[in-house]
Structure formats: C-alpha cells, structure tokens
Amino acid sequence: MRLRMTIGAGTTALLLTACGGGGSSVQAPSEDGVLRITSYDRQDYDAEGYEAQAGTVRFEFSQVGVQEHTLLVEGLEHQMRLVVVDGSTDAGSLDLEPGRYVLYCDIAGHRASGMEARLTVN
Numbered sequence: 001m002r003l004r005m006t007i008g009a010g011t012t013a014l015l016l017t018a019c020g021g022g023g024s025s026v027q028a029p030s031e032d033g034v035l036r037i038t039s040y041d042r043q044d045y046d047a048e049g050y051e052a053q054a055g056t057v058r059f060e061f062s063q064v065g066v067q068e069h070t071l072l073v074e075g076l077e078h079q080m081r082l083v084v085v086d087g088s089t090d091a092g093s094l095d096l097e098p099g100r101y102v103l104y105c106d107i108a109g110h111r112a113s114g115m116e117a118r119l120t121v122n
C-alpha cells in the first residue's frame with residue numbers, strides 16, 4: 001500500500017482578486033438631518049450609497065474640483081436637479097417614501113462612467 005501525497009503546487013490558483021475599492025460605503029444624514037453629498041472630478045460621488053429617513057429629505061450637494069456635476073433622483077428629475085460648478089454648493093429637498101432610489105449625474109457621459117449611487121429611504 002502506497003501513500004502518495006500530491007502537492008498541487010502547479011495548480012494553486014492565484015486567488016488574489018483585485019480589491020476594487022469595493023466596500024459598501026453608505027452614508028447616513030448628518031445630525032441635522034441633511035444628506036450631504038460631495039462630487040469629485042473623477043466623476044464619482046463620495047459614497048456608493050446614502051441613507052435617509054422617509055419624509056422630507058434635504059440634500060446639500062457640494063464639489064471638490066472644478067467639473068460641473070449634477071444630482072438627480074431617477075424618476076424625480078422634474079422635482080429636483082442640483083448643480084455644482086467651480087466649487088459652488090446647491091441644496092434642495094424631496095418628499096420621499098421608503099424605498100430604494102438611484103442618484104445620478106446627468107452631465108453627458110458622467111453616469112456612464114459611474115456617477116451614480118444608491119439612496120435607501122427607511
């Protein structure tokens with residue numbers, strides 16, 4: 001009877017998958033109830049997801065950089081469109097029921113390059 005140990009060194013896969021910054025960073029409103037969202041020139045918001053309480057949700061949209069960006073809630077575009085450019089801030093509010101929403105920037109090409117985020121209203 002022979003015991004043979006096979007060491008599969010040749011088949012050891014490299015499982016070091018790239019960590020694509022992938023966490024699930026979710027940002028809740030600050031203590032004053034305002035949901036502050038920052039945009040960056042890399043065409044991204046400062047979190048992948050945001051949380052808010054149902055009712056009147058107040059948004060404050062600001063910018064790090066110089067690119068113009070907007071903030072809209074999918075399906076509610078006619079109710080709010082915030083715009084920042086040259087370091088400005090913009091603010092607005094929406095009456096939201098509990099549910100899942102999508103935030104995005106409607107500047108040409110920005111959403112396609114990843115400028116969108118989840119909004120969970122509880």
Ligand SMILES: [Cu+2]
Pocket residue numbers: 043068069070105106107110115
């Ligand atoms: Cu943008």
